[in-house]
Amino acid sequence: MTDSAVDPSHRSRAPRRRAWWSGGSTVRAWNGELLGWSVIGLGAGMLLGAWLGMLFGGVWGQAALWAALLTPVILAFRRGIPRGLLAVRPVDLLYGVVLGLVLRIVQGWSAVAFxxxxxxxxxxxxxxxxxxxxxxxxxLAGGIVAPVIEELFFRGVLLVALFSVVRRSARRASPDRRGAGIRRAGVVSVAVTTVLFVLTHQLVSALTPDAAVALTLLGIATGALVVLTGRIWPAVLVHIVFNLSGVGLIVAGTLLG
Structure with a gap:
């Protein structure tokens, strides 16, 4: 077969690049050490935030927690940016609006149920x-800044680092079962980051039962999005829509009450 008989689309089509969850050089430094520093940053931020909050008010406590969460994010991205994690797709906006509003509706149902x-x-x-x-x-702070920082930490760093550690461990244990290692890493990373996400909110401010349910579902949904799409921005947008819709309901309730 001559070159002229070859479909031009096959010649020009670039090979598809693997996502970060398949491994590679972009997540090589996202290891147990980074995971440990992330957990330390979370703990230090909660302690420092609680202390400053008691002394100077909640704004200072919140700022301290955000600074502590951003420190591991900066450290991680200096080591390397996981392939495709920061990519943006038009469909991400659809994920954000639909899932964010659905989760807010579920939170309302839960409030009535409790x-x-x-x-x-x-x-x-x-x-x-x-x-x-x-x-x-x-x-601004609660509806936009908090979701961005929290998702970059919990789903952008903590989840990816934990996923990478579990995947490597599973592959060493069963080198012939690569798919099983990825599935296990996905389940473990989503579950653990969701638990830490909810516990952090509980320790910062006591949660009502409906809020605990909503945050658990939010953690599962955003974690699953990062694992399935390989991108962080769908999770960020879901979180932003969820928080902003809550602020919108409070504003409406105040003005119409």
Whole structure:
């Protein structure tokens, strides 16, 4: 067969690059050491945040926790960026809007199931007005900044590092069962990061039962998205939509109440 008989699309098509979860040089340094530093950063951030929060107020405590979570993120990305993790696709926005709103609806159902009235939440206000800095503390910090930092840490660093460690361990134990190692790493990394995600929120501020259910489902959904798509931004957008929709309900409940 001559070159002219070959389909040009086959000649020009570039080989598909593997995602980070299949291993490779981009996650070689994402190992047990990085995993350990991430856990230490989480613990230190929670302790420092609680201490500063008691002394100077919640804003300083939250800032300390965010700084502690960002430190392992910076350390990890200096070691290398996992292949495809920071890629962006148009479908990521669809994931974010649909799953974020579905999770918010489930949280509302859970609130009613645990004895809630089903009424819109609202700010504690005597005259029905919004707090002066609600847009900074809740809309920007809680609705956008917190989801980005939390997802970069829990699903961007902690999950990927744990996935890589478990996958390597499984491959050493059963070198002929590569697929089984990937599946095991996916289940373990999603489960562990979800538990730590919920516990962190519980220790920072006591969770109601419906909030615990919603955060658990949020952790599972965002973790699964990172494993299945290989990208972090679907998880970030789901978290942002979930948080912003909660702020929107509180604002509506305050103004309409």
């Amino acid at each position: 004895g809630g009235s089903g009424a819109l939440p609202s700010y504690a206000s005597l005259d029905g007005s919004l707090p002066r800095l609600w847009w900074a503390e809740d809309l």
